[in-house]
Amino acid sequence: MQAVLGIDIGGTSIKAGLFSPEGELLEERKIPTPALVNAEAFAIVTDGLTLLLAAHENTPEDVIACGLDIPGPVADDGKVGFLPNIQLDPDGLVAAISAAFPNASIAFVNDANAAALGELWAGVAHGVSSFVLIALGTGVGAGVVVNGRLVAGAFGAGGEIGHITVNPNETETCGCGRHGCLEQYASAKGIVRLYLEECEHRGVTPVHVEHATDTLSVFRALAKGDECAKIAVDQMCEYLAQAMSQVSCVVDPAMYLIGGGVAGSFATFAPELRRRFQAHALPTCKDVAIEAASLGNQAAMYGCAYEALELRKRSQAGK
């Protein structure tokens, strides 16, 4: 019985999904791990996966594809770029997985890209050959799918729309070293910052925010009629709509999906976002659908499994 694995790689654990080749999630399991940099750590991963497989009467030989979702750039040729947030030896991990699961095609996929592919395989974008998933979370990333395939990018920067410049007059510096990137306004941190700045500007006491990315408190305040929260969220929608209108001039997708942590409040800001997109977009592409993503935090696990499966198909087709 053929099996497919999708693995979210984190700093202190992996989250592994066992799938059928048709995209049915059979089980999800969290496996605590040390940093994935040596044989000992790799063995914890492969042993954990083997146990997961055995629980479903799968042997290691049954695994035909294994996707690895990582928080960093992966180029068109599958090469992993610099990973600021986790410790990982990608070549070592691939060697260990290859040895443990000899029939598996293995693919690394960037997290936002993986989320897009997950929606394509088993979510709301199923059957949609051209769409952009925008993940609004700690940062702002996107997965761009065109002609049914991911746009990873020559240098792994495909879908890095969080770094589209939307405000050249910004004085604060973005994590990338530039100024006025979308991520500075539409990430969780950006939304909280816009809110606190507006409160300060008006001399109003803000509602209590738990931490720098606590958008939930801002959206709760908005629901209660907080004027500063409204202005902050409108501003976020304005910058996001501007960036989306630029994206449409490049790849002209049929659909935008909003995912990531902030998407929990999608229903609240969707009307404003749609209105502002209509105002900015090139008339030709005004009617694009703007919807919520559907797979939540499982999307990337689905998506990296799918990409590994597609890689297998492409190599079998000799392409």
Next chain:
Amino acid sequence: MQAVLGIDIGGTSIKAGLFSPEGELLEERKIPTPALVNAEAFAIVTDGLTLLLAAHENTPEDVIACGLDIPGPVADDGKVGFLPNIQLDPDGLVAAISAAFPNASIAFVNDANAAALGELWAGVAHGVSSFVLIALGTGVGAGVVVNGRLVAGAFGAGGEIGHITVNPNETETCGCGRHGCLEQYASAKGIVRLYLEECEHRGVTPVHVEHATDTLSVFRALAKGDECAKIAVDQMCEYLAQAMSQVSCVVDPAMYLIGGGVAGSFATFAPELRRRFQAHALPTCKDVAIEAASLGNQAAMYGCAYEALELRKRSQAGK
């Protein structure tokens, strides 16, 4: 002997190229036509093509693919959008070509998109699976190629980078009805306008320009040390570099190719364009190649032929 046709459709003539399936141009022929809106006009096209084929001992049955390059939007599904500059009945033309060349796959392709595919098939982008051709001419268009395939767009607006907003403070209106589009500065008309405005601003008499798109006179003035021409061309490079840095955040190509009429002066402005791109780009994608396109005004003829051939391959593969 299999034959492939690539046809540029203009307002008063077509330019037809007869190609081998391997991409060798056997002959190019201009055929004057009335507006392509009725059976009489379609017959002039098919008769002219049949004569071209006969000159190379090809029968109408030998034509396996026929590409049609048009100045307007073509969506992912091949549907032709509004054409502001020519009169054309696309369905009628396809029916006539199908009847005359029964074995041909037929594809419409937008002109900038066709130019990109031409460079992929037989030009400097041969073997490059991800690149963006930017056509600087009367307007600014682009052809985006990703994973070896064209990004036509869900609404036919793929590669419409001429309508990326680069100057939100612009007061003049772009042809699209919006303000501050790249096309307002980096088209032939835009460059001439920037030059004349700078002369007026400084109270300097400009060199004689023949017409609103006569960039040649501006670049000649630049070569002679004209300060206003230098400022105008630098400004053009600045806006183009800004837009390219946004494009890289979406599709992250391996290469940019500059084509269109203005590309004749590429060597003059390339160093400035590269310098400004480096200054604006996300660090990850700074090292992208920025080069001149290689096929001149034949590129689109090559490219639409190629797309029709690829369409045939895809439909034979059952995709």
